[in-house]
Amino acid sequence: MPKQRSIRQSIITISLLAVALCHSTNAQADMVSDSVPVKASKFMAATANPYATEAALEILREGGSAVDAAIAVQMVLTLVEPQSSGIGGGGFMLHFDSLTGETVAYDGREKAPASTSETMFLRANGEPMGWYEAVVGGLSVGVPGVVRMLEMAHQDHGKLPWDRLFQPAIDLARAGFPVSDRMNYLSAADTYLKTFESTAQYFFDAAGAPHPVGTIVKNPELAQTLEMIAGGGADAFYTGPLAETITQTVQNAPLNPTMMTTADMAAYTAVRRQAVCSPYRSYIVCGMPPPSSGGITTLQILGILESFPMPHLRPGSMLSSHLIAEASRLAFADRNHYLADSDVTPHPDGMIDPGYLRDRAKLIKMVEATPNAQPGNPGGIQETHLAPDSADKGLSTTHFSIVDGDGNVVSMTSSIETQFGSRLMTSGFLLNNQLTDFAWIPKKDGKPVANRPEAGKRPRSSMSPTLVFDHDGRFVMAVGSPGGSSIIGYVTKTLIATLDWKLNIQQAIDLPHVLNKNGATRIEAGTPMETLKPVLDGMGHEVEMREMTSGLQGIWITPDGTLEGGVDPRREGVAAGD
Ligand code: GLU
Numbered sequence: 406m407p408k409q410r411s412i413r414q415s416i417i418t419i420s421l422l423a424v425a426l427c428h429s430t431n432a433q434a435d436m437v438s439d440s441v442p443v444k445a446s447k448f449m450a451a452t453a454n455p456y457a458t459e460a461a462l463e464i465l466r467e468g469g470s471a472v473d474a475a476i477a478v479q480m481v482l483t484l485v486e487p488q489s490s491g492i493g494g495g496g497f498m499l500h501f502d503s504l505t506g507e508t509v510a511y512d513g514r515e516k517a518p519a520s521t522s523e524t525m526f527l528r529a530n531g532e533p534m535g536w537y538e539a540v541v542g543g544l545s546v547g548v549p550g551v552v553r554m555l556e557m558a559h560q561d562h563g564k565l566p567w568d569r570l571f572q573p574a575i576d577l578a579r580a581g582f583p584v585s586d587r588m589n590y591l592s593a594a595d596t597y598l599k600t601f602e603s604t605a606q607y608f609f610d611a612a613g614a615p616h617p618v619g620t621i622v623k624n625p626e627l628a629q630t631l632e633m634i635a636g637g638g639a640d641a642f643y644t645g646p647l648a649e650t651i652t653q654t655v656q657n658a659p660l661n662p663t664m665m666t667t668a669d670m671a672a673y674t675a676v677r678r679q680a681v682c683s684p685y686r687s688y689i690v691c692g693m694p695p696p697s698s699g700g701i702t703t704l705q706i707l708g709i710l711e712s713f714p715m716p717h718l719r720p721g722s723m724l725s726s727h728l729i730a731e732a733s734r735l736a737f738a739d740r741n742h743y744l745a746d747s748d749v750t751p752h753p754d755g756m757i758d759p760g761y762l763r764d765r766a767k768l769i770k771m772v773e774a775t776p777n778a779q780p781g782n783p784g785g786i787q788e789t790h791l792a793p794d795s796a797d798k799g800l801s802t803t804h805f806s807i808v809d810g811d812g813n814v815v816s817m818t819s820s821i822e823t824q825f826g827s828r829l830m831t832s833g834f835l836l837n838n839q840l841t842d843f844a845w846i847p848k849k850d851g852k853p854v855a856n857r858p859e860a861g862k863r864p865r866s867s868m869s870p871t872l873v874f875d876h877d878g879r880f881v882m883a884v885g886s887p888g889g890s891s892i893i894g895y896v897t898k899t900l901i902a903t904l905d906w907k908l909n910i911q912q913a914i915d916l917p918h919v920l921n922k923n924g925a926t927r928i929e930a931g932t933p934m935e936t937l938k939p940v941l942d943g944m945g946h947e948v949e950m951r952e953m954t955s956g957l958q959g960i961w962i963t964p965d966g967t968l969e970g971g972v973d974p975r976r977e978g979v980a981a982g983d
Contacts, residue, residue: 435933436721437908438915442961442969445982449968450474451958452805453489455979456582457481460573461807462981464565471809472500472562473570475817476555478805480574480631483834484624485582488591488824489803489887489956492634492642493651494837495550496819497693498558499680499870499883503812506878509561512676513554514696514863515547515839519672520664521860523853526845533845541597542660545838546827547864549642549651551819554675556639561677562813571635578628578833581621587977589618591800597828601659604830627833643670647832654831672861676748680872683708683757686716688881688904689874693818695747698740699869701756702893705736707900708762709769715905720916721933723940724771729901730921730946731769733894734778737923740893742780745855746863752855755783774945778923800824802887804870806960808880808968808982814960816883818868818892839864869896873904882910884959886973891927894920895955903961910961910971918953925949 443449450461460481461474469477475498483491490496495515501508526539539545559567592598592608592615599605599613607624609615616622633641641647648670655665681700682691685707692700709732718725743752755761761783768775802820821827821837829836842864847857856865867890873882882903886895895918902913917932926946928934930953938948956976961969970980 436917438912440911440915442909442911442971443980443982445968445970446966447983448808448810449960449970449980449982450478450805450807451960451970451972451978451980452478452482453803453956453958453976453978454482454485454585456485456577457805458979458981462983463573464570465809466983467565468810469565469570470562470811471807471813471815472558473565474807474809475805475815476559476570477573478807479551479555479819480571481577482803482819484574484578484627485585486588486803487835488588489801489821490551490819491821491834492552492630493549493831493834494819494821494826495547495839496554496817497697497866497868497870498554498815498817499691499693499872500558500562501814501872501880502562503880508680508682508691508872510678510680510693511554511558512678512696512863513550514866515550515837516673517547517840517843517858517860517862517864518663518665518669519860521840521858521862523847523857523859525858526841526843537597539661539841539845540823540838541600541828543655543658543663543665543827543829544661545822545841546655546663546665546829546836547839548665548669548673549837550673550675552634552639552642553673557675557677567638568635571631575628575631575635578624578631581623584616584618584620584622585977586618589615591824592616595825598825600828601830604825604828604835607830624833630832630834643673650832651836654829654836658829681757685711685900685904687876689876689878690900691872691874693868693870695744695752695865696863697866697868698744699867699893699896701744701752702736702740703869703871703897703900704757705739705762706732706893706897708757708759709735709766710901712763712766715901720902720906720908721937723937726919726928726934726937727772727774727941727944727946728769729898729919730926731775732766733897733921734775734923735765735768735781737921738778738780739783741923743855745865749859749862750855753783758783772944774926776945776947800954801826802868802956804885804887804956804958806883806885806958808883808960808962812880814872814880814883816870816872816885818870818885818887820868820887842866867892869893871896871900873900880962882959882961884957886955886957888953888955890922891920891953891955894918894922895953895957899957899959910959910969914957914959914971914973918955927951927953929953
């Protein structure tokens, strides 16, 4: 570096550090909330809705396993949080077995029907479709995966009978549940929810107004569907009358009808996968492998940050925020370039190799942003593909964390993709629009894009159900969030806040967000984090202040075995336990 530039750089550094110091005395104090977590000694569930948490507790009190409780939770969420997840969608579950010490990743991601073509999201003139042009209707619907995945997990880890786990949702669907603030707000705000008659009839009253908060809504059709699955297992969903009705709904959709067939339904398989795990300081962090980009990208960010003294920096400080943004930028450059459904397009082997990540960390400058990070060369397969980042709406999807009485743990993120998915409703539930998570433009510079649509393929996800262990393999924390590709930033922040800054799980979830997806540095609007804008601007970050509706639900276990639950104040979650 020429001498003059280096003097200039030093002056900038000193000024920025001075600003940061002032900042830390003023705004810093407000950055960390004084919230305390919910505590329990035997078992706990943290979900996005009080009825779902209650269902989990009912099952756990009967001696049910974490997987049993997860099934009950998912069925209740299909009813009470229909905008986010359900049996018409897909999900990922990380499971820790306290007896064997084994962690397994269950993949219930939607699959593209056999009729899928790589140009499915292109108009006749070759231009990509508009977002809602593609989302609403049959085109975006992937073969749902949640039911098959839950059955697989139940075969491995269930204690109570399968049909018992459906009872809370069936009873509630018949008796009715009160419409929540969020369901009301999202139905009122959604321009597309009235597109299809049967969906409109369910979400709006006779005058076409969304049901007011607290209105008791019944869903006998869903109750009947759940009874069929309770009695007939996942086969009752993937074959027979339900599969027939689902495919008819897609094929006869008034908008974008497509050929999802009963053969596509019958062919769906869930997959047991090896979780991706890496050490982070004295902990082991495990995440979801592809088709989710969540695990690898989170572990890359942490692996890069391991080169920096994060535990000595302060939550929400200029330096910690800069480093998180820069590490995320580098990780997203790799994610966008390499990750897709690895059963179809394998990724390079060395993506979370500590040596590779140490080299990536050297690209970070302490007081200067590096816009437009380039993907690295982690070794192994070298393909060129760049997948545009889709689905960053962050209004749907759900995460729940459960610890049962035997210490088994579930961390599960589940989704119908955007709020209300494809807006197609059938047999009492909504169908997903998960296929829009594919890259819409299948070729870049004449080369195939890894995450392009292909028959039988799973679209790349960002969902990041996460489990943390201590160096002896003892469970420490379960966490995850909705939020599209921002999920990765929300989860990473919570990991740093708990593992490095020793905040309790509730404080860690509350902490304002800062993230970067290899573009603008986003800070959470309406929080003390806004005070960082001038200083980050000065370092060359393009700062965007955004509302960030994460939905983090986490459970931490203290060394004396106390379970501590935290839920996201940005949504409607409840943690509870005995
Ligand atoms: N479809 C997204 C994914 O799988 C999740 C959507 C959301 O969280 O809003 O990454």
